[in-house]
Amino acid sequence: MSKQAIKLSVDAVVFGYEEGNISVLLIKRKFEPFKGQWAIPGGFVEHDESLETAVERELLEETGIKINYLEQLYTFGKPKRDPRGRVVSVAYFGLVRPNTFDIFAATDAEQVQWFNSNELPKLSFDHKEILNTAIERLQGKITYEPLGFELLDKKFPFSDLEKLYTTLLGRDIDRRNFRKKIIGLNVLDELNEKVSKGSGRPANLFQFNKKRYFQLKKEGIIFEI
Amino acid sequence: MSKQAIKLSVDAVVFGYEEGNISVLLIKRKFEPFKGQWAIPGGFVEHDESLETAVERELLEETGIKINYLEQLYTFGKPKRDPRGRVVSVAYFGLVRPNTFDIFAATDAEQVQWFNSNELPKLSFDHKEILNTAIERLQGKITYEPLGFELLDKKFPFSDLEKLYTTLLGRDIDRRNFRKKIIGLNVLDELNEKVSKGSGRPANLFQFNKKRYFQLKKEGIIFEI
């Protein structure tokens, strides 16, 4: 064979959320190409592992993060996207809960850091395009799949959910109508626990009931905001 | 290198439509594995071609079809999906207009044929799964993207569109309300041409105005049925 084979990699755009900010997990590359530049975590797929396994392995190896939700995003395969040769990358997008924040750098990563999604550094390869695709997907999907809960703590006050949606959708929402709608979807359990952060009336905690959600979905009842 | 490299292929689920029937383009495999069995068209990606080019090339080579609409579907990468070794396949889904029906068999195809989507034969590899994914995507997307027009002739009577949606959505729709809605979307040009097929009042022809659609989309006006 005269030509080198096509290589297959996986990359993951990992979103976090805290205090009204969407953040993205990036690594600083330790090696060429793009040494010292920021990139989304990822790496080559090994011969006998599934794509999902590869993503999870790379994320763990490079950043120490435990992903909460993972879905395939898109496969990027332009011939010149990697200067090392032909590399096709299957991109994933993932969501993590806020207090999974015990990240560390390892293997090809010199540094790992959360970046506010509107203060992103220059990225390596075509990672900017991958990231944009992921943001679009997240914003699009949040209205018809209950992804938001994957970004919040298991138990959360309603205002957290509200703020999250305000952030993700990039526009104000009516507090009363939003609550009415979400409660009407019947996928939240209201707990008998209150939490109070700072001044103001303490808030009741809620919990997403995934089981009920899947039940309703099976019955053809759709989640939509 | 002791292990063989991962190979990359593309496959395409191509949908056609005629007379109230969704059809899928399949080839009968000429070689092992799965020799003599039906499969969706596809093949290995060459070193310097983009994924889209690879799909279009394979489709042309194997079936002679000219695709009208093509989008990436999903990448299938389970380690054991191909008995020849590790093959990861980027699947696409395509739509063709009815009178592009000059198909022929070539290269690895012994035969090419349109199958009614609810009378499909047993398929090779994990192609059943790929096909199901494509059908889901088509049905899901048809309501919020104007894909339907890609399956009709450029000029079509309104009833064609209506029948197409009835078929794709798998349920009856109210003729008057449907027409009201579609006309209200402002993406159809009504032509001064009539067509009459068989008995009944002749129908006016319509044409999808792609330019206007993109204009409206840019203005944030969404297509939804």
Add this chain to the structure above:
DNA sequence: ATATATTTGTGTATAAATTACACATAATGA
């Protein structure tokens, strides 16, 4: 040529969903 069958084309009234909007409650802190 006349009647019958077939398909296209159109409006209105009702129901359902979405939106707009304001004040009481429970806590903190000065």
Add this chain to the structure above:
DNA sequence: TCATTATGTGTAATTTATACACAAATATAT
């Protein structure tokens, strides 16, 4: 105890979706 801050709740107005029937234009059969 008074001011401040965040939570929690209902109703009316508007918009959108649904249900529904008959006239117009042609082909076909008698």
